[in-house]
Amino acid sequence: MKNKNVTMFKAFLQYLQYEKVYSPCTIKAYETDLNMFADYMEQQGTPFEPSKTDASQIRGWMMSLMESGKTARTVNRKISALKSFYRFMNKQGILDINPTQKIIVPKIKKPLPTFFKEKELDHWHDFAPSEDAFDDMRDSLIIEMFYQTGLRLSELINLKDSDVDMNRHTLKVLGKRNKERMVPFGNTLEEEIRNYMALRNREVERLVSNLFVLKNGKPLYPKKVYLMVHKVMSCVSTQQKRSPHVLRHTFATVMLNNGVDINTVKEFLGHANLAATQVYTHTTFEQLKNIYQQAHPRAQKRRIYGNQNASD
Numbered sequence: 001m002k003n004k005n006v007t008m009f010k011a012f013l014q015y016l017q018y019e020k021v022y023s024p025c026t027i028k029a030y031e032t033d034l035n036m037f038a039d040y041m042e043q044q045g046t047p048f049e050p051s052k053t054d055a056s057q058i059r060g061w062m063m064s065l066m067e068s069g070k071t072a073r074t075v076n077r078k079i080s081a082l083k084s085f086y087r088f089m090n091k092q093g094i095l096d097i098n099p100t101q102k103i104i105v106p107k108i109k110k111p112l113p114t115f116f117k118e119k120e121l122d123h124w125h126d127f128a129p130s131e132d133a134f135d136d137m138r139d140s141l142i143i144e145m146f147y148q149t150g151l152r153l154s155e156l157i158n159l160k161d162s163d164v165d166m167n168r169h170t171l172k173v174l175g176k177r178n179k180e181r182m183v184p185f186g187n188t189l190e191e192e193i194r195n196y197m198a199l200r201n202r203e204v205e206r207l208v209s210n211l212f213v214l215k216n217g218k219p220l221y222p223k224k225v226y227l228m229v230h231k232v233m234s235c236v237s238t239q240q241k242r243s244p245h246v247l248r249h250t251f252a253t254v255m256l257n258n259g260v261d262i263n264t265v266k267e268f269l270g271h272a273n274l275a276a277t278q279v280y281t282h283t284t285f286e287q288l289k290n291i292y293q294q295a296h297p298r299a300q301k302r303r304i305y306g307n308q309n310a311s312d
Contacts, residue, residue, distance in 0.1 A: 008050065009034055012088050021177050033081035037061055050086070051095055055102040058082065062103075072106040079105050113249040113279055114241045116233065121147055121250065124236045134203050134215060139228050141196045142212060146229070146244050149183050150251035150268050152176075153244040157220045159211040161197070166190060175270035183268060252280040 013031055016022045022030075040061050041048040058079070065075050082100055089095040124143065145156060155173050163172040169190060171183045200206070200213065207217040214220060226243055233242040248269070255265050266277040 008089070008094070009085075011092075012085050015088055016084075023176070029077070030081045030084065033078040034085060036078065037082055040064065050089060051097065053099055055099045058099060058103055062105075066106070072108045076105045076108060079103060113253075114239055114246050115250040115253045116237055116239065116246060118254060120233075120236045124232060134199055137196050137199055138212060139232070141192050142225060143229060143232060143247065144189060144192060145185075146247035147251055148189050149185055150248050150255075151183065152248060152270075153222055153225060155270075156244070157210070157212060157222065157225060160209045161211055162209070164193060164211060166194070173270065176272070179270065179272075181267065181270050249280070252277070256280055 009031065012034075013027055016027050016030060037058075038048040041053070041057065044057070044060070046057070062075055062079065065078065066072075070078075079100070083103070086095065086098045086100050090098055125140070142156065145151060149171060151171075151173060152175070155175055158174060159171065165172070169185050169187075171185060173181050173183050175181060197211075204213060204215060205217050206213055208219045210219040212220045214224075229244050229247065230242045233239070233246075239246065252265055252269060255268065256262065262274065262277055262281060265280065266274055269277060271277050
């Protein structure tokens with residue numbers, strides 16, 4: 001790649017880091033996608049020159065990605081990186097063209113989110129180990145916190161003791177792009193947090209200020225939490241996906257199904273826009289059927305008088 005391109009890419013990535021405050025993983029993904037497009041152009045015998053690239057070349061890259069087996073979601077992400085790069089170049093006044101404006105990305109089929117049934121969450125305690133040991137009490141609290149607050153995995157493992165306000169019943173959560181929000185919790189969770197913290201402070205010499213720690217005092221890591229949730233929920237659910245994120249989906253679904261306004265759920269989850277929350281506005285068939293049977297005057301079985309035919 002030419003040095004000029006390297007300089008432009010570096011400026012763009014610094015913009016994502018310091019102005020957009022993207023995570024290191026996201027920035028690395030953008031860098032990888034841009035380099036992949038530059039490599040594609042080299043393979044086509046036309047070194048990548050942002051000012052000379054046209055829409056047909058970008059479409060050619062899209063076709064090569066799809067022919068290589070990349071999913072529509074992956075292709076969209078890579079094109080999104082290229083679009084962001086050109087918007088940055090336009091904003092900085094470096095370029096006055098944007099070939100990505102003419103690009104139509106493939107549609108992504110969005111499946112409904114997987115969630116646990118409420119009765120499954122009511123009975124998981126029956127199959128979990130006793131809470132005599134520190135690990136068991138910690139793991140029990142983690143599952144309840146996912147279910148009762150809808151936190152992301154990264155948000156949960158980064159919680160500090162100082163983020164828990166017992167008087168106000170709130171958690172101070174640092175979400176995506178360093179956005180802070182307050183998440184309320186109830187009396188039941190308060191009691192579980194207090195019991196866990198008391199046991200932890202007696203048995204563990206902490207090396208960090210994190211709320212959740214390993215028995216050796218070090219902070220929890222994502223894979224351990226994922227494996228724990230998967231193991232426990234395997235005892236009560238036949239869902240193929242049994243992850244912390246499914247518990248987050250379950251929280252959102254339960255809130256909406258019990259009449260909570262979608263904008264309120266959006267704030268709970270820390271979504272940047274309403275579209276991300278609207279995916280949860282689904283209702284199970286059984287719930288729909290129950291609502292129909294209770295509400296519609298013709299839903300109940302009609303009484304038959306004499307030999308009168310009950311059919312309409």
